[in-house]
Amino acid sequence: MRALLFEKPGQPLRIAEVPIPKAGPGHVLLRVHACAVCRTDLHVLDGELTQPKLPLVPGHEIVGTVAEKGEGAERFEIGDRVGIPWLGWTCGECSYCLWGRENLCDKARFTGYTLDGGYADYAVADQRFCFPLPDFYGDAAATPLLCAGLIGYRSLVKAGDGKRIGIYGFGAAAHIVAQVARYQNREIYAFARPGDKEAEKFALELGAVWAGGSNERPPAQLDAAIIFAPVGELVPQALRAVGKGGIVVCGGIHMSDIPSFPYELLWEERSVCSVANLTRQDGAEFLALAPRVPVHTEVQTFPLAEANDALARLRSGKIQGAAVLVTDATASG
Numbered sequence: 001m002r003a004l005l006f007e008k009p010g011q012p013l014r015i016a017e018v019p020i021p022k023a024g025p026g027h028v029l030l031r032v033h034a035c036a037v038c039r040t041d042l043h044v045l046d047g048e049l050t051q052p053k054l055p056l057v058p059g060h061e062i063v064g065t066v067a068e069k070g071e072g073a074e075r076f077e078i079g080d081r082v083g084i085p086w087l088g089w090t091c092g093e094c095s096y097c098l099w100g101r102e103n104l105c106d107k108a109r110f111t112g113y114t115l116d117g118g119y120a121d122y123a124v125a126d127q128r129f130c131f132p133l134p135d136f137y138g139d140a141a142a143t144p145l146l147c148a149g150l151i152g153y154r155s156l157v158k159a160g161d162g163k164r165i166g167i168y169g170f171g172a173a174a175h176i177v178a179q180v181a182r183y184q185n186r187e188i189y190a191f192a193r194p195g196d197k198e199a200e201k202f203a204l205e206l207g208a209v210w211a212g213g214s215n216e217r218p219p220a221q222l223d224a225a226i227i228f229a230p231v232g233e234l235v236p237q238a239l240r241a242v243g244k245g246g247i248v249v250c251g252g253i254h255m256s257d258i259p260s261f262p263y264e265l266l267w268e269e270r271s272v273c274s275v276a277n278l279t280r281q282d283g284a285e286f287l288a289l290a291p292r293v294p295v296h297t298e299v300q301t302f303p304l305a306e307a308n309d310a311l312a313r314l315r316s317g318k319i320q321g322a323a324v325l326v327t328d329a330t331a332s333g
C-alpha cells in the first residue's frame with residue numbers, strides 16, 4: 001500500500017510502498033477512503049510536538065471501511081464505515097480515565113502521532129476508539145468532524161453558555177463551531193488574520209454577525225472567546241475583548257509563547273483555559289448533534305500523493321474549511 005512517511009522534522013513527507021498492516025487483537029484494519037489534514041499535523045512535522053513515533057504515518061481524521069478484523073474485534077462488521085480520531089488508546093486505569101477525563105490519560109496514545117495514522121491506503125485502529133459515522137456525510141465531508149469538529153465542540157462547551165462568542169482563526173474547527181453556535185442561538189464574532197478578507201467573507205457566509213481582523217475590537221463585549229490560531233499574542237487580545245467573567249479557551253495543541261499582560265485583563269473573574277484532546281463521550285455527543293444542526297463541512301480534496309501540497313496550503317492559510325486527502329476508495333462527497 002502507499003503511505004506517506006514522516007521521518008524527520010522539517011523534511012517533507014516521503015511517499016513509500018509499504019506492507020499493509022495487520023489488525024491485532026481488538027483492532028480493525030480500515031481501507032482508508034479519506035483523511036483530513038489538521039493544523040496538529042503541521043506541529044508534528046515542524047517538531048513542535050516532540051514525541052512522535054518514527055517513521056510515522058500522520059493523519060488523525062480518518063474515514064474508511066472495515067477491511068479486516070483482529071481477534072475478538074466484534075464491534076463492527078466487514079464493510080462498515082467508521083471514523084478514527086486523534087485519541088487512539090487510553091489506559092482505562094489512571095485517575096483521569098476513571099473520572100471520565102480520558103482525554104488527559106497519562107498513557108494515552110494518539111493517532112498520527114504516537115500511532116500510525118491515515119495518510120495511507122490502509123490504517124489500523126483499536127475498535128473501542130473508532131466512531132460509527134452518520135450516513136448524512138460523504139467520506140471526505142465526514143473527515144473534519146473527527147478532529148476539527150470534536151475539538152471545536154469541546155472548546156465551545158468549555159466556553160460556557162454565553163451568547164456572544166468570539167472565534168480567533170477561522171479555519172476548519174471554526175467553520176464547524178460557528179454552525180453549532182448558531183444552532184444554539186448564539187452570536188459569532190469572527191477574527192481572521194488582519195487583511196484576510198476572504199476568511200472574513202467565509203465567516204459571514206457561515207452566519208457570523210461580525211467579522212474583522214484579530215487586531216480589531218468587536219462591536220460588542222464578548223462572553224467568551226475561542227482561539228484556534230496557534231498564536232500566543234491572541235490570548236491578551238481575546239482577554240481585552242471579553243467582559244467580566246469572560247472565558248478565553250485555547251483550542252489548539254500548540255501555541256507560540258503568550259506575551260505578559262497586565263493583571264487587569266484577567267481581573268474580574270476572567271479566565272484562560274486550554275482544551276486537550278477529546279473523550280469518546282465528546283465524539284458520541286458531537287456526531288449525534290452534527291447531522292441535526294445540520295453541520296455542513298467545506299472541504300477541499302487532494303489526492304493522497306499530494307499531501308505535502310495540502311500541508312503547504314494549510315500553512316499559508318489558503319484552505320477554506322478543511323483540506324482532505326482522498327484515496328482511490330473514496331465515495332463522492
Ligand SMILES: [Zn+2]
Pocket residue numbers: 038039040041060086147148
Ligand atoms: Zn486535529
Ligand SMILES: [Zn+2]
Pocket residue numbers: 090091092093094095096097102105106107108
Ligand atoms: Zn489513563
